[in-house]
Amino acid sequence: MTPRDTIARLETLLERVRRNAASPGRAVAPVVVAASTAAAAPVFQAPPPVDRRAAVEEAPPTPRPVVEAQAPAPAPEFGGPPAWPQESSSAVQARPSSLPPEELSDDDLLEVTTIPPEAQETTDVDVEISMPGDPIDAERDEPPASSSRTKVAESLDEALASAVEMDGEREVPVKTPPPESGPQAAGPPPQGLEAPRVPDVDALEADLLPPISMGPTAEQLGETIELEAPRGPSLEIDVTPASPPEPERPPEELEVALPRAQMPSGTYDLPGGPAPSPPAPPVEERRMESSAPPEPRPTARPELGAAEIARVVLGRQTQNASFLDVLDRSLTL
């Protein structure tokens, strides 16, 4: 379609609209739903349930205006929700049902007439008109993005099928839901979490092994101080070669063939017989050898002849004097 054709169609449509507006029998009275009094408490009135399927079947249906009255926001009390901005007064006027359905086309699906402010002094009413076959109505069949409510199934099979689809699409909240949300189904863990991995043993062993020493690092060598040469007396280490180690003695022959069992007892298998035994030591020496710890030979002091070593001098013999002698001597005093 070229722009010229579009302009032509628009002009035709405008002409038709003007003709329709000029005809007296087709005046459309605005449906005004008076809002509640301003003194009433703010009420959020949900639209009445609409059986859209029934509306589709009743062709041509009577336009059912869906009016959402929005009362002026009173002064919030007790910190209630903030008042929403007051929109400009407008009204949606539906087409009268007297319009012949054949005259409708895709271009004139909806006609919105803005009511001037002086025409609506008391209330602000938003009127939304929907008509059967309207794409807006079709959009209303789809669930809104913010709602989880789905279309009611018509039959049991459809409900089961939708339930299976719901199970697959259900999302489990990552966070713990509030208790008022009711029981939650435990689903698979979210993809953000990973299962515990098996530790890499090779990597751990590599971490435990000391790193290969490549010498001091640059940071370690940064503060290197050169030491001065020693000033004290010089000491020399005797570097004379040590005596050469004695060569290892050849291992003695410790393996000796045992006498054969076929030989008579007391005979030797070696040629020449047993080695001659050394001469037996004297009896005294054998005694000395028998006792393990040898006793020292003491050197005796030469004997002395009989000599009077002590001399005892006795006291005066006073005990021999009789008592009578002593008594007579005392009596002579």
Next chain:
Amino acid sequence: MGTPRFDPTHSLEFNLDRGTVKLSGSLERIVLPADALSALIRGADAETRRDFAHRLGTEAGRRMAERLDSGASLEAVVEHLGGEIALMGLGSLAFERWGGALVATVQASPLRAEGDELLAGVVAGALQRAFGRSAGVLVLQRDDSLVRLLIVNPTTAERVRGWLGSGVAWSDVIARLNGPGPVQS
């Protein structure tokens, strides 16, 4: 022949049936309180006290003479005479020789100082009875538990009493009797 040892076995016999006490089978004895005897001696005159003491000494000398001869040693006399005095309960006897002077000592006498004259009479009576010597025995020195009795002839004894009465010390008495000084044995 050696001097026999003093044997006090069964010397004192108490007959509880008859209520008598005998010493070595001799005459009966009386066990008296020491302070009672001391009071009695103190109340008697000097002659009575002397006779009473001589009688006790004569009895001890007699028993000693039965066991000892005239040639008995000083130690033997001390052993036997001392045994007899001990059996009478008058104390422990010993002898000292201060030069030529013979001094008998009695220790732990129950009669204390009041019985010193009695002890002197006992020793004099025993020597008279055992050895036939008349000796003058007088108190030379006295301390808390020991009394020294000088044994001399009766004449010297009277002179020594005069010295002691005049305040001459007992050591000076010994010195005067022995010249340069006493010889203690």
